[in-house]
Amino acid sequence: MEGRKARRVGKISRNWRQPRKKENRDEDAIRLYQQALALQPGWKEGLWYLGVLEFGKEQYAETSDVMRHLVALEPKAGPAWALLGISEFQTRAYQRALDHLQRARVEGLGDRQELAQSVFLYTSVLLTRFEQYDDAMSLLMAMVKSGSAPEPLVEPVGLAALRYPFLPAEIPADRREMFRMAGEAALAVEAQRPQEAEKIFGSMLAAYPNEPGVHFLYGVFLLDSHPEEGVKELKRELELAPFNTTAKLRLGDEYLKEEHYDEAEQLARDVIKLEPEHASAYMVLGEALVAKQDVKQGIAALETSRKLKPDTVRTHWDLLRAYSSAGRAEDAKLEKEEIERLRRPDAQQ
Amino acid sequence: MVAVIPLLLLLLVFAGPSSATDSPPSFETIAKKADQARQADRLNEALTLYSEGVRVRPSWADGWWWQGSILYDQDRFADAQAPLKHFLAVSSKPAPAFAFLALCEYETGDYDHALQHFAMWAKHGSPGNDALLDVAGYHWALLLTREGKFNPALFMLAAKAQKLGARPALTEAMGLASLRVAALPENYPAEKREEVWLAGMAAVYSSLNELPLSEDYAGRLLRLYGKETNVHYFRGTLFSFQKQWDSAAEEYQKELEISPENAAALVELAVARVEGFEPNEALAPAKRSVAIDPENARAHYIYGRALFETGSYQQSAQELGVAKRLAPESARVRFVLSNAYKHLGREQDAKREQAAFLALKDKEEVLAPLDEKLNSHAPAGRTQ
Numbered sequence: 028m029e030g031r032k033a034r035r036v037g038k039i040s041r042n043w044r045q046p047r048k049k050e051n052r053d054e055d056a057i058r059l060y061q062q063a064l065a066l067q068p069g070w071k072e073g074l075w076y077l078g079v080l081e082f083g084k085e086q087y088a089e090t091s092d093v094m095r096h097l098v099a100l101e102p103k104a105g106p107a108w109a110l111l112g113i114s115e116f117q118t119r120a121y122q123r124a125l126d127h128l129q130r131a132r133v134e135g136l137g138d139r140q141e142l143a144q145s146v147f148l149y150t151s152v153l154l155t156r157f158e159q160y161d162d163a164m165s166l167l168m169a170m171v172k173s174g175s176a177p178e179p180l181v182e183p184v185g186l187a188a189l190r191y192p193f194l195p196a197e198i199p200a201d202r203r204e205m206f207r208m209a210g211e212a213a214l215a216v217e218a219q220r221p222q223e224a225e226k227i228f229g230s231m232l233a234a235y236p237n238e239p240g241v242h243f244l245y246g247v248f249l250l251d252s253h254p255e256e257g258v259k260e261l262k263r264e265l266e267l268a269p270f271n272t273t274a275k276l277r278l279g280d281e282y283l284k285e286e287h288y289d290e291a292e293q294l295a296r297d298v299i300k301l302e303p304e305h306a307s308a309y310m311v312l313g314e315a316l317v318a319k320q321d322v323k324q325g326i327a328a329l330e331t332s333r334k335l336k337p338d339t340v341r342t343h344w345d346l347l348r349a350y351s352s353a354g355r356a357e358d359a360k361l362e363k364e365e366i367e368r369l370r371r372p373d374a375q376q
Numbered sequence: 377m378v379a380v381i382p383l384l385l386l387l388l389v390f391a392g393p394s395s396a397t398d399s400p401p402s403f404e405t406i407a408k409k410a411d412q413a414r415q416a417d418r419l420n421e422a423l424t425l426y427s428e429g430v431r432v433r434p435s436w437a438d439g440w441w442w443q444g445s446i447l448y449d450q451d452r453f454a455d456a457q458a459p460l461k462h463f464l465a466v467s468s469k470p471a472p473a474f475a476f477l478a479l480c481e482y483e484t485g486d487y488d489h490a491l492q493h494f495a496m497w498a499k500h501g502s503p504g505n506d507a508l509l510d511v512a513g514y515h516w517a518l519l520l521t522r523e524g525k526f527n528p529a530l531f532m533l534a535a536k537a538q539k540l541g542a543r544p545a546l547t548e549a550m551g552l553a554s555l556r557v558a559a560l561p562e563n564y565p566a567e568k569r570e571e572v573w574l575a576g577m578a579a580v581y582s583s584l585n586e587l588p589l590s591e592d593y594a595g596r597l598l599r600l601y602g603k604e605t606n607v608h609y610f611r612g613t614l615f616s617f618q619k620q621w622d623s624a625a626e627e628y629q630k631e632l633e634i635s636p637e638n639a640a641a642l643v644e645l646a647v648a649r650v651e652g653f654e655p656n657e658a659l660a661p662a663k664r665s666v667a668i669d670p671e672n673a674r675a676h677y678i679y680g681r682a683l684f685e686t687g688s689y690q691q692s693a694q695e696l697g698v699a700k701r702l703a704p705e706s707a708r709v710r711f712v713l714s715n716a717y718k719h720l721g722r723e724q725d726a727k728r729e730q731a732a733f734l735a736l737k738d739k740e741e742v743l744a745p746l747d748e749k750l751n752s753h754a755p756a757g758r759t760q
Binding site for chain 1: 419420450451452454544545561562563566567569570573586588589592596600
């Protein structure tokens with residue numbers, strides 16, 4: 028019985044190779060794979076090729092079903108997670124797509140460069156849609172550094188930079204140019220072409236002076252070279268979008284540098300009121316309080332920040348210094364160890 | 377042939393040097409090995425064993441449950457449905473499985489059955505842990521939105537927002553329901569994304585009582601999409617939530633300039649007028665809403681109430697009678713109806729309705745299972 032079944036599967040699996048050599052025979056191949064898999068549902072190679080063929084025919088729901096089965100059998104199969112995530116993206120199951128694309132990155136994609144690039148791009152646009160703008164931007168900039176063509180990245184970078192939770196396909200038609208400008212400017216900054224960035228920012232501000240995000244982005248750009256102008260732009264942003272917590276925190280951070288601790292503390296508290304689990308807000312608050320010699324409350328805020336986001340090196344540095352000044356040598360030592368751990372190449376940042 | 381495969385696989389699993397002469401493993405052995413495999417996270421092996429276990433003993437509820445549960449966890453929603461259905465048939469405590477089955481049906485696009493099974497789950501008291509309550513409640517609300525039952529959907533989503541905060545998925549769901557877009561997050565037009573997002577943010581923050589933040593998003597929504605259907609209606613509902621009746625009425629009027637046949641806007645305009653102590657102003661929009669959407673319980677209720685407030689007790693009782701038929705669990709309908717009967721000298725009827733009101737009052741506000749609350753809202757007319 029078993030031998031007969033194996034022979035049938037073998038015959039079917041040999042047959043599919045012939046149709047695949049010819050164009051427009053994918054339907055036949057799909058049918059043969061399905062027949063073989065009906066006989067042997069755990070045939071991993073068959074599941075993979077069936078999924079690839081269905082993906083090629085843009086049958087994304089079917090691809091998802093097949094890949095789900097495959098990853099259940101082979102949970103370390105990075106490419107299968109990738110195909111699953113991309114298919115789910117196409118069927119607009121975005122949360123699941125993001126989870127599975129992240130899993131693909133964890134499991135690895137071998138030498139499949141093209142697939143890896145797709146996974147990075149889909150992951151980054153989904154991170155933006157789920158309001159994880161900083162993570163999205165890090166991924167996009169990593170793609171730039173690894174030599175990805177910049178054009179497909181312009182709109183994703185623009186969306187993450189202006190912090191709008193849309194996919195490129197969801198950009199409002201009347202403001203597509205604004206997102207493109209933001210993307211081009213951010214890419215110019217990344218490529219260390221500040222004059223080009225300045226020029227694009229100028230055009231963007233002239234065309235979209237009242238859109239939330241625009242003054243924030245320009246302000247952040249200016250903070251390095253012209254901090255006073257940068258602060259002005261961030262304040263303008265907060266006039267237009269008074270609840271832009273990222274602008275508040277960036278401004279608070281600048282105030283810390285300028286030793287305006289009261290203003291920094293107030294901005295951090297504003298953000299915490301709006302977003303009680305905002306790790307960076309607690310970090311800025313902690314830094315401001317420690318700087319104002321309120322070490323006890325400062326440490327409490329920094330510890331909250333550490334709890335909310337344990338992998339932020341800056342928080343551990345802050346705590347190391349704060350513990351040291353409070354005479355808590357043992358705690359300071361632990362922070363130092365944690366910093367060293369986080370700086371190791373294998374640490375998940 | 378397919379049915380033979382589990383047995384073949386099982387034979388392979390148990391195959392040893394002397395397998396040809398061994399007797400088949402007992403049900404107890406299979407069940408024990410299945411549980412051991414599951415607990416050791418060898419889920420594919422567990423699936424095979426559970427499937428063999430239920431073949432040997434079809435009444436084995438745990439076997440069906442774990443089979444369905446593992447497949448659900450693997451996102452294999454089509455495959456999970458059969459074992460979950462078997463579990464429902466053989467288990468003495470099947471209730472949580474209704475929610476899992478409904479979720480599987482949602483994921484495979486079988487929306488009508490998903491709605492039925494969510495309702496069954498609610499009838500059993502919506503049992504389950506926090507995670508199940510959150511996921512099931514969220515998906516049920518999505519389906520209610522798709523059905524055009526926007527108010528109950530918002531009722532459920534607002535409760536989730538109060539518990540979980542402004543999560544992106546909740547925001548999108550609230551945006552759709554707030555703008556009365558009868559669609560799922562995965563199939564509404566991409567060009568509506570910003571409008572839905574802004575409405576969702578305003579709705580979520582309103583339900584969190586973060587009113588300045590809600591106002592900020594609502595202001596952006598109006599600035600960018602003030603000419604789109606239901607945007608002014610939604611703005612009105614935010615004002616109504618804050619009991620700013622004049623501002624609310626103004627927004628509903630603006631909505632009616634854009635979509636004159638918008639029954640929901642007519643109903644809420646009438647509500648705002650009645651609540652704002654201008655019942656005469658409520659009569660015309662309420663009457664029109666009833667004509668446009670005759671199966672809308674809230675429309676009949678507010679028309680009946682406006683008639684009552686303006687002294688037309690006979691007509692009021694008629695309208696409230698229709699509202700009662702459409703929403704028999706609504707305490708407020710019974711309350712006004714009781715008063716209308718009193719004015720008409722129908723003491724026995726008034727007493728009966730008063731008793732019904734008292735019986736329903738607490739239940740409606742506190743104790744009613746979710747499905748009863750949902751039934752108390754008649755389906756709103758689809759506007760899109």
